[in-house]
Amino acid sequence: MMRIVNLILSEICVLTVIGVLNNSALSLFVPIQILYFLTAIPVALLLTGRNPFDIRLFFVLISLMSVKIASDSKVFYGFLDALYYMGFRDFAMQMRSIFQFYSSSVLKELMIVVILFVLSQISWVAYKKSVELRKRGLRFDVYTPVALSAIFLLAIYYFYPAFILNMSLENNLITGILGITLIVIAISIAR
Amino acid sequence: MREVTANLLRASISLIVFGLLLASRELILVSLIPLIFLAIPYSIRIRSVVFRHPHAEFVGEVFEIEINIDCVGFGILKAMHRLPNVFEVVEGSNAVSSFVIGKKNVVIRYRARSLRRGVFSLNEIYVEKEHPFFVTKSHEKFELDIRIEIRQKLRRIVRVETARTVAKSPLPDIDISRIGVPGTDFREIKEYVHGEPIKFINWKATARFNRLMVNKYEVEGKKTIWFFLDANRYMTYGESIRNCLEYGIELLSAMAYYFISRGHKVGMYVIGNGSCVYPDVGKRQFRRICDELLKVESGDEDVCEALEKTKKFLMIYKPFVFLITRIEYSRPVKFVSDLIKMNISYHVLNLRDEHAEVDGFARTLIELIRSKIKRSIINLTEINIGTPPYKIVAGVIGG
Numbered sequence: 001m002m003r004i005v006n007l008i009l010s011e012i013c014v015l016t017v018i019g020v021l022n023n024s025a026l027s028l029f030v031p032i033q034i035l036y037f038l039t040a041i042p043v044a045l046l047l048t049g050r051n052p053f054d055i056r057l058f059f060v061l062i063s064l065m066s067v068k069i070a071s072d073s074k075v076f077y078g079f080l081d082a083l084y085y086m087g088f089r090d091f092a093m094q095m096r097s098i099f100q101f102y103s104s105s106v107l108k109e110l111m112i113v114v115i116l117f118v119l120s121q122i123s124w125v126a127y128k129k130s131v132e133l134r135k136r137g138l139r140f141d142v143y144t145p146v147a148l149s150a151i152f153l154l155a156i157y158y159f160y161p162a163f164i165l166n167m168s169l170e171n172n173l174i175t176g177i178l179g180i181t182l183i184v185i186a187i188s189i190a191r
Numbered sequence: 192m193r194e195v196t197a198n199l200l201r202a203s204i205s206l207i208v209f210g211l212l213l214a215s216r217e218l219i220l221v222s223l224i225p226l227i228f229l230a231i232p233y234s235i236r237i238r239s240v241v242f243r244h245p246h247a248e249f250v251g252e253v254f255e256i257e258i259n260i261d262c263v264g265f266g267i268l269k270a271m272h273r274l275p276n277v278f279e280v281v282e283g284s285n286a287v288s289s290f291v292i293g294k295k296n297v298v299i300r301y302r303a304r305s306l307r308r309g310v311f312s313l314n315e316i317y318v319e320k321e322h323p324f325f326v327t328k329s330h331e332k333f334e335l336d337i338r339i340e341i342r343q344k345l346r347r348i349v350r351v352e353t354a355r356t357v358a359k360s361p362l363p364d365i366d367i368s369r370i371g372v373p374g375t376d377f378r379e380i381k382e383y384v385h386g387e388p389i390k391f392i393n394w395k396a397t398a399r400f401n402r403l404m405v406n407k408y409e410v411e412g413k414k415t416i417w418f419f420l421d422a423n424r425y426m427t428y429g430e431s432i433r434n435c436l437e438y439g440i441e442l443l444s445a446m447a448y449y450f451i452s453r454g455h456k457v458g459m460y461v462i463g464n465g466s467c468v469y470p471d472v473g474k475r476q477f478r479r480i481c482d483e484l485l486k487v488e489s490g491d492e493d494v495c496e497a498l499e500k501t502k503k504f505l506m507i508y509k510p511f512v513f514l515i516t517r518i519e520y521s522r523p524v525k526f527v528s529d530l531i532k533m534n535i536s537y538h539v540l541n542l543r544d545e546h547a548e549v550d551g552f553a554r555t556l557i558e559l560i561r562s563k564i565k566r567s568i569i570n571l572t573e574i575n576i577g578t579p580p581y582k583i584v585a586g587v588i589g590g
Contacts, residue, residue, distance in 0.1 A: 053196045057204060066209055066218075072215040105218045114221050117202060117229055125195045126323040137284050144290040149228070150323055156224060164551070179219070182226040187200070 002127035002142060003046060009116045009123075010042035010053035015063045020109045024068040025098045030122055035064075069110075071103040107161055115153045120150045166185035196326050199225040200311040228324055234322045235264035235291055240333055247340040250308050254282055258299040258316065264291055267321035272299050275309040290323070305341040307437065310485055313337045320530065342481055343437075346445045346579060378407045413511035415456040415470045418443050419497060420487070424464035425520040427489045427542070434541040438576040439515040440484050444541065451477045458510065459483065460519075463490035470508055494526045505535055512537040519560045526565045539571045 018035050021027060038060070042052035054099065070076040084092035125145045128141040192200075203225040210218030248254045260270055271286035283301030291297075305311070314335045321328040321561040379394050383403035396404035418576070420443050426436035447457050451472065458470030459480055466483050494516065498505075505512070512530055514523060518541045529539045541561075565571055 029310070058202055062205060062209060066213060067282075069209075069213055069215050071223060072217075073215055075212065075214040105217065107221070110221045111224070114202070114224050118199065118225055121198050121456055122324050123197050125193075129325065133288060133313075138286055138288055138422055140288050141290055145323055145325070151222075152228075156227065160224070161222075179223055179226075179349070182223055182230050185226075185230040187229075 002123050002130075004051070004121045005146075006124055006127075007042050007046050007052040010045075010057065011039055013053065013061060013113045013116050014038045014042065014057075016109050016112050017064055020065055020068050020106055023102060023104070025071060025095075025102050026064075026067045028098060045161070048112045051120065051124040053117055053124070056134060058113070058117050065110060065113070067104060068102065068106050071099045072105065077092055110163065111157055116159055119146070119153055193227050193325065193327065195324070196486045197231065199229055199326075199392050200336055222229070225413070229326055230314050231326075233254070233264070233266035233320070233322045233324070235262050235266045235268050237262045237318065237331075240335065242335060242337055244337065244339060245341060248305065249342050249344040250306065251304055251344060253302050253304045255300070255302050256285075257317075260297040260299070260316075260318075261294075262291055262297060264293045264320075266292075266323050267325075268293055268295075268297055269319040269321065270297060270299060271317045271319075272301075272313065273315040273317060274303065274313065275305075277544055278311070286549065291300055291465075293462050303333065304508065304580075305339075308341050308343045308440065309487055310340050315337055327584070335470045341586070342486060343444050343463065343484060345448055346441060347448065357580055366483055373481050375406060380404050381407050389513060413453065413455045415458065415508040416447075416450045417470065417501075417505065417508070417510035417512045418447065418457070418459045419501075419512065419514045420459065420461045420484075420517075421492070421494065421514070421521055422461050422489050423491060423521065424463075425517055426542075433576070434490060435544055435576055436487070436572075438544075439542055440487060440575070441446035441544075443515060444481060447480050449478055456508070456510075458463075458504065459485055459587055460501050460514075462478065464488065465490070465500075470510065471505065471549055494523045495520045502533075505530075509535060513530045513540060514538070515540045515542065518564045518568070519557050522560075522564055524564060527568050537570055539568050541565075541573050543573060544574055544576050562574075587588055 018038065021035060022032050026032075040055050041057055041060075045057070046052045046053050076099070080092045080099075083095075115144065123142075126140075126142045126145050130140040133140040192336070203222045203333060206218050206222030206225075209215070210222060239259075239261045241261070243255075243257040256272070258270075258272055259449040260268070262268055267287065267288065267293050269288040276287055280301050283304070285299060285301050287295045287297055287299045289295060305522050314337050316335070318331040318333060320330055320331065323413055346383045381404065383392060383405045387405055388521050391405040391407075393406045420439050422436055423503075425436050426439065426518070429435070434510075443459070443479065447459070450457050452470060456470040456472050457476060457480065458492060460466045461467075464487050466486065468483050471479075480517045494514070512535055514526065514537065516523060516539065518539065523539060527539065
């Protein structure tokens with residue numbers, strides 16, 4: 001059951017990313033239909049007994065999404081400006097006009113991918129644990145931690161953007177400190 | 192680091208890296224989501240552990256154990272009650288896992304049986320506390336002072352066959368004890384020995400023989416039975432659960448019960464272990480024998496050394512001696528000849544484990560040694576350890 005849930009989660013993420021790329025500058029260079037082959041990856045991973053939402057698949061999806069994120073990135077436009085001054089004027093101008101056209105926020109889609117990735121990781125571990133414990137003759141309630149994490153992630157999905165989008169620029173410092181604190185706590189707990 | 196933790200950290204770091212490269216606030220803000228999961232604190236505190244178990248059971252009998260772990264906190268609790276190797280869980284499980292949110296009473300309930308006798312401690316409970324989202328875990332061990340006595344199951348012997356022989360007493364089965372409280376049955380007149388009660392002086396006989404003569408009466412109580420149980424290492428060859436030593440213990444307890452219930456004094460010496468129970472009558476004596484048998488572990492001691500140690504008692508009681516051993520290893524020829532010299536009746540019970548015995552040359556060799564020793568020992572019964580003890584016809588008493 002958990003394997004199917006994970007497969008569905010990964011397929012949702014793949015389709016979300018394809019949806020994002022459909023409205024990105026990439027759709028002008030590459031036919032988006034080609035990207036539908038990505039939906040086969042989770043199935044292949046499942047058939048080989050691995051987590052359908054593998055970390056490598058996550059990296060691929062984030063890399064593809066970064067094309068869309070680049071449309072909103074000052075660093076990317078700075079890079080195009082550098083190209084412009086280096087002599088590739090036409091190319092830089094063309095790219096700028098294309099990317100600017102597709103500029104929009106992808107926070108919600110990004111959150112869907114990250115949240116579903118976290119949920120898939122937890123459900124996969126819960127599934128593996130239940131299989132391991134069943135071999136030892138133990139029963140393990142796999143649904144409670146998964147359901148709890150799903151509720152928790154749903155709360156993050158609804159409240160986190162509202163929290164961060166309402167934040168003023170001065171509060172970015174607080175966010176930074178919060179982020180560093182979270183990294184330290186996470187690493188210390190993980191050790 | 193656990194797989195889920197590593198993956199969440201990798202995801203978070205990759206998002207941060209992408210975010211920094213593209214100067215994307217969105218990526219950096221989203222990178223905190225996996226970290227939030229890693230930073231969720233968890234804690235499980237065990238408030239009490241209540242144990243319910245029987246104090247004593249018999250080998251092979253199923254008993255129930257229940258452990259109530261009262262805990263409070265947030266996380267996954269896994270608890271395992273560690274059992275000795277000779278215990279077999281027949282129903283339920285000695286381990287449990289449970290998701291704890293707030294207060295929870297986690298119950299480990301199972302039915303088990305012991306395949307071997309002994310005093311076992313069931314004092315270790317291993318507890319694993321895990322993060323609710325499997326990020327990390329910690330271990331703890333609880334030690335409780337819990338012991339369980341597993342006694343050898345008593346197989347009642349209904350009849351012990353007496354040999355067809357000329358008896359000194361008209362009733363050989365109730366052959367009388369050598370020492371004890373004098374009864375009313377007159378035995379003989381003997382010369383007075385210093386220390387004897389004056390009330391037994393026969394004044395008429397004294398006047399006739401012109402020497403102090405006393406009446407002797409038969410003492411109360413039946414003949415003493417003395418068991419030598421061989422607990423040398425060779426007795427444990429074969430399976431750890433079912434071997435000659437375990438069978439010998441079962442046989443000894445059955446025979447001890449038989450003789451004690453018929454009013455005999457029963458004593459015991461465990462060869463290799465050095466434990467000795469002096470002859471006495473009654474149920475309390477049976478309990479003492481059983482308690483000693485519970486503790487028996489294999490050791491090293493020669494049968495003749497054991498005889499030497501107990502010689503003093505054997506001379507006083509003149510008991511009927513049962514030796515439970517494996518003759519091919521203990522070679523009790525000298526032991527038997529010493530008993531004959533002391534005018535003590537004996538019976539050797541030779542145990543053999545046919546399943547454990549090797550094939551071929553070694554088997555033939557063992558058979559040769561056995562047959563050679565058997566020629567020197569008249570009162571010998573061969574017992575296969577697969578035979579139930581109640582079927583054993585154990586030679587002579589009295590006679």
